[in-house]
Amino acid sequence: MSSAGLLHRWIGWTIAIALLSSAIGCGSDDGGGTHVSTVRLAVNPWTGSAVDGAVAEVLLEDEVGISVELIDVDEFTQWEGIADGELHGCLEVWPSGHAADIAEYIVDQGSVEQGSDLGVIGKIGWYVPTYLVDQHPQLATWEGLQEPSIVSLFRTAATGTHGQFLAGDPTWVQYDQQIIDNLGLDLQVVFAGSEQELLARLETAYSAQQPLLFYFFKPHSAHNRYGLTEVSLPPHTDACYAQASAGGIDCDYPTDHLFKIFWPRLEHASPRAYEFLQRFQYTTEDQTELIALVDGGMTPEAAARVWIGEHEDIWREWIPAR
Numbered sequence: 001m002s003s004a005g006l007l008h009r010w011i012g013w014t015i016a017i018a019l020l021s022s023a024i025g026c027g028s029d030d031g032g033g034t035h036v037s038t039v040r041l042a043v044n045p046w047t048g049s050a051v052d053g054a055v056a057e058v059l060l061e062d063e064v065g066i067s068v069e070l071i072d073v074d075e076f077t078q079w080e081g082i083a084d085g086e087l088h089g090c091l092e093v094w095p096s097g098h099a100a101d102i103a104e105y106i107v108d109q110g111s112v113e114q115g116s117d118l119g120v121i122g123k124i125g126w127y128v129p130t131y132l133v134d135q136h137p138q139l140a141t142w143e144g145l146q147e148p149s150i151v152s153l154f155r156t157a158a159t160g161t162h163g164q165f166l167a168g169d170p171t172w173v174q175y176d177q178q179i180i181d182n183l184g185l186d187l188q189v190v191f192a193g194s195e196q197e198l199l200a201r202l203e204t205a206y207s208a209q210q211p212l213l214f215y216f217f218k219p220h221s222a223h224n225r226y227g228l229t230e231v232s233l234p235p236h237t238d239a240c241y242a243q244a245s246a247g248g249i250d251c252d253y254p255t256d257h258l259f260k261i262f263w264p265r266l267e268h269a270s271p272r273a274y275e276f277l278q279r280f281q282y283t284t285e286d287q288t289e290l291i292a293l294v295d296g297g298m299t300p301e302a303a304a305r306v307w308i309g310e311h312e313d314i315w316r317e318w319i320p321a322r
Helices: 003-026 048-063 078-083 099-107 128-136 140-146 149-152 176-183 195-208 269-280 284-295 299-311 310-316
Strands: 040-043 067-072 089-093 113-129 161-169 187-191 214-217 226-232 254-262
Touching: 040 048, 040 078, 048 067, 048 089, 048 113, 048 269, 048 284, 048 299, 048 310, 078 089, 078 099, 078 254, 089 113, 099 113, 113 128, 113 195, 113 269, 113 284, 128 226, 140 149, 140 226, 149 161, 161 176, 161 299, 176 187, 195 214, 226 254, 254 269, 284 299
Parallel strands: 040 067, 040 089, 161 187, 161 214
Antiparallel strands: 089 254, 113 214, 113 226, 113 254
16 A cells, blocks of 8 residues: 555544544433533422432532533433433432332342432321311321311312312322222322422412312421421331332331432443532431522522522532542
């Protein structure tokens, strides 16, 4: 081969290697590359998850120099997305509703990595406004809902002779129909459709001092605005929840220690992002403070920036060394 031909081939090889190196350095949109240039975090449809994502996004971009994309997705769909690398993580999993996902994706397949605890402790339950318990003390426990006169308080045009149980977003973890059926209660589940609509219904009922029986959870800043009483259900047991797939739950929701999940290759594809996300940990009170800012009218990003500005002593240790 002539020297000109060798030179031509050498230039071709050089360009090919440069293009390949560029592709590897930029990562690929399907998460399949050896490097991730934009970390995609799942955000589930409740405020706590939104503020987790906003805090992570602001700090990763401003302090670590890594681009973040927040993806709105329900808490069940995200598992497959994280397993195949379309998503790179979720910062807030409520384990009480995901025993099957944990078994399939984390334990059996190893296609999703369980990360560190978020630090927030959650609890789902049944609630009524406290003024209603003051009027009807039997509503402090589920046994009070066995009384027809108490059930009649919750009747609506939509539920007829049945009492209404107001649930949240249909994509949330909710075992209320199982609990109602297995405890033999004359209640009908009606979905508000979203956290915002659930809170709007609560505000309407509270303002008029009307009866309302509804699904709710902690942490949430609404507990600071309204007097709410959790209805005592039969105590939670692991044996009770083992019956979930068979429709056999007849007990309370457990206390949840929220944790993170990651695409298993994230540690190698974006080591500094992975280190940051593993270190990301704050308290129930911290998250409640953020939720209150959003409830007060801020966007999650604006709330995150306010919180970050006031709490450098908390988040500074999350930032990886350069």
